[in-house]
Amino acid sequence: MKKIYFLLLVSSMAFAQVTLKITGLPTTTPANATIYMAGTVNTWNPVDPNYIMQPDGSGNLQIVIPQGTGTVSYKFTRGSWPTVEGNATGGFLPDRTFTFTAAPQTINLTIQSWEDLGTGASGTAASNVQILSNSFGIPQLSTTRKIWLYLPPDYATSTKHYPVLYMEDGQNLFDNVTSFSGEWQVDETLNTLFSQGNYGAIVVGIDNGGGERLNEYSPWVNAQYGGGHGDEYAAFLANTLKPYIDANYRTRPEAAMNAVIGSSMGAIISTYAACEYPNAFRKVGNLSPAYWFALSDMNAYINALSPSVLQNHRMYFVCGTNESTSMVPDVNTVKNNLMGKGMTAANTITEFDPAGTHSESFWRTKFGAVYVWLFQNENMLATTSSTYESPKIMQTLSGKIYVEGIPSATDFEIFNMLGKKIKTITLSNGMYEMPDELSKGIYILKSKNDEIESIKLVRN
Incomplete structure (x- = not known):
């Protein structure tokens, strides 16, 4: 009977709780930020309301992890993975871990940075x-x-x-x-x-x-x-x-x-x-x-x-x-x-x-x-984009279709070298991939209203 009692006692002690205590935050931490723990104990949920760090009355934040077994991996976030904690230079921080033991533990921790906000530490970067x-x-x-x-x-x-x-x-x-x-x-x-x-x-x-x-x-x-x-x-x-x-x-x-x-x-x-x-x-x-x-x-x-x-x-x-x-x-x-x-x-x-x-x-x-x-000499106070002297349609060396200076979306027709129309496409200013329907060969790209000069297209 004593032997059984002893085993039960050891088993009970092996499940002791763990208190995680944050004693330091980076200066970039927003005022009144809510900080969460995310880890294997809550399926890595970065905004789990049951894992919010709470004030301990002494200026620190803490959370008590109920008794458990094995090793727990975790990190701290401000409610999403883009706002996860970072390392001393604001970069990626490997997972933190702790292991349940027979005795209760309090682990004091410092968050060095937030990945989205940097370190706020003694680097030379300006505040802006x-x-x-x-x-x-x-x-x-x-x-x-x-x-x-x-x-x-x-x-x-x-x-x-x-x-x-x-x-x-x-x-x-x-x-x-x-x-x-x-x-x-x-x-x-x-x-x-x-x-x-x-x-x-x-x-x-x-x-x-x-x-x-x-x-x-x-x-x-x-x-x-x-x-x-x-x-x-x-x-x-x-x-x-x-x-x-x-x-x-x-x-x-x-x-x-x-x-x-x-x-x-x-x-x-x-x-x-x-x-x-x-x-x-x-x-x-x-x-x-x-x-x-x-x-x-x-x-x-x-x-x-x-x-x-x-x-x-x-x-x-x-x-x-x-x-x-x-x-x-x-x-x-x-x-x-x-x-x-x-x-x-x-x-x-x-x-x-x-x-x-x-x-x-x-x-x-x-x-x-x-x-x-x-x-220099640019009009910094202009509120609209500059206009162009004339429209430009061209094919870049990498094969894309580049359009500039068209006042509004315009229909273009693509013809093969036999004069057969293959496709009609609508283009605005910007860069476009060649249509997938075109096989290797040479084509003519022509505006439907003939107001823009036609160009040759090459599909390699």
């Missing part, structure tokens, strides 16, 4: 920089990426609409904590310019993909180093990220008010994105561009563009004269080819700096001048 998402979806590449967002100092107190800078290598732009070798100080530079009377701009910083950086920043393959996924990445910028930003923030969505800026490999993809999606981006900052990575492919691509497609583009090229033996001639070659497609001398600037190096510290010193020049 936030983490838009630590896992923003890139459907074109079946992956996710951390996205930074800089809002001008008067964003919350005005009704202004702002130009937008889409910048590569986001981890190097705002914060020394996340930078590779020093940050660009984009936030400090823009805040200073704003205090001096500059209108202001929104900056969207996209983290690079680490080991995938070379692959994503070049549409073309370098036999030694990789590449080849730049087309998908540029499509993400134009077709996924930009529409999201325009829908959720007070932007100037027209192409003339949107820039892509990058350095080294980031300059390759910035140049390409503005050429491939001229209806989305018309301003480009090319800092120390690594055009050598795919020089012949890039030049072939540019030379295949339709004439005058870049007549409204504006590009700033800057590099150090001693960065490499090919840097200056490569920049000049690409620039001249771009000008052959309509980009004017007035809308092009090239700066070769004898003291320039291939480094964040060099690019930091040039960013302000690049930004100011790209947007």
Whole structure:
């Protein structure tokens, strides 16, 4: 009988409760935020009303997990997975765990950051920089990426609409904590310019993909180093990220008010994105561009563009004269080819700096001048998109149909080379995939009312 009693006692002790106590929160935590525990004990429900952290009367938050067995995995949220807790730098935090023991436990915990709000810690990012998402979806590449967002100092107190800078290598732009070798100080530079009377701009910083950086920043393959996924990445910028930003923030969505800026490999993809999606981006900052990575492919691509497609583009090229033996001639070659497609001398600037190096510290010193020049003389107070001199219909090198300057949706007819009508499609301004019904061959795209010049389509 005593033996049975002893076993029952041990069994009872093995189910002792666990108290989870939050003793520290990041400074970014919103006032009166409701914090939930989500884990294996409640099927990972991020907004379970039975697992709300409660005040303990001493300035902490706690929850008592009833007696149980085994190991429990869990995290804290503010009511959804986008608001889950993060690590010390605002990134992904692996699951927390505890194991039930024979005695009651109290586990003291500190939440270091929220993935959607950043750390609020002692990094160098200004207070008007936030983490838009630590896992923003890139459907074109079946992956996710951390996205930074800089809002001008008067964003919350005005009704202004702002130009937008889409910048590569986001981890190097705002914060020394996340930078590779020093940050660009984009936030400090823009805040200073704003205090001096500059209108202001929104900056969207996209983290690079680490080991995938070379692959994503070049549409073309370098036999030694990789590449080849730049087309998908540029499509993400134009077709996924930009529409999201325009829908959720007070932007100037027209192409003339949107820039892509990058350095080294980031300059390759910035140049390409503005050429491939001229209806989305018309301003480009090319800092120390690594055009050598795919020089012949890039030049072939540019030379295949339709004439005058870049007549409204504006590009700033800057590099150090001693960065490499090919840097200056490569920049000049690409620039001249771009000008052959309509980009004017007035809308092009090239700066070769004898003291320039291939480094964040060099690019930091040039960013302000690049930004100011790209947007100088623009009417920042306009409330409607700019109009175009004449409609443009063309096929991009990647095969898409690009439409610009059409005042309203227009019907187009597609004919084969024998004159037989294959399909009628309706197009507005934007970029379109070739219709699936078309087999390989050459076609003619013609506006139904004959008011727009017909073009040749090639389905490869």
